[in-house]
Amino acid sequence: xxxxxxxxxxxxxxxxxxxxxxxxxxxxxxxxxxxxxxxxxxxxxxxxxxxxxxxxxxxxxxxxxxxxxxxxxxxxxxxxxxxxxxxxxxxxxxxxxxxxxxxxxxxxxxxxxxxxxxxxxxxxxxxxxx
Numbered sequence: 001x002x003x004x005x006x007x008x009x010x011x012x013x014x015x016x017x018x019x020x021x022x023x024x025x026x027x028x029x030x031x032x033x034x035x036x037x038x039x040x041x042x043x044x045x046x047x048x049x050x051x052x053x054x055x056x057x058x059x060x061x062x063x064x065x066x067x068x069x070x071x072x073x074x075x076x077x078x079x080x081x082x083x084x085x086x087x088x089x090x091x092x093x094x095x096x097x098x099x100x101x102x103x104x105x106x107x108x109x110x111x112x113x114x115x116x117x118x119x120x121x122x123x124x125x126x127x128x129x130x
Contacts, residue, residue: 074102
């Protein structure tokens with residue numbers, strides 16, 4: 001997957017592999033929010049922790065499932081961005097690469113078409129101002 005990211009971006013992917021940890025859903029959400037809770041109607045599929053260079057995935061992760069591989073690819077994009085010291089105004093801007101790359105990976109590598117709402121994508125990939 002790192003090689004695929006390198007072939008589809010300008011990022012250096014000659015990197016050590018990140019640590020990958022699988023947790024049950026409650027522990028995954030607790031780790032992500034540092035105990036603050038996710039809120040209603042939110043499902044966490046995984047995340048990358050830049051402090052520890054660790055990708056966290058749910059225990060239900062199946063390495064043979066195309067959608068799950070897309071989630072891992074998405075989090076690997078964040079790892080690669082971190083290792084390449086990508087500068088952004090806010091963390092949300094990192095999604096500008098991750099979502100489209102995840103969609104491209106799913107289609108090219110697994111024949112899975114993933115559609116997401118473009119308005120939602122713009123909302124979650126831009127810095128929020130108050």
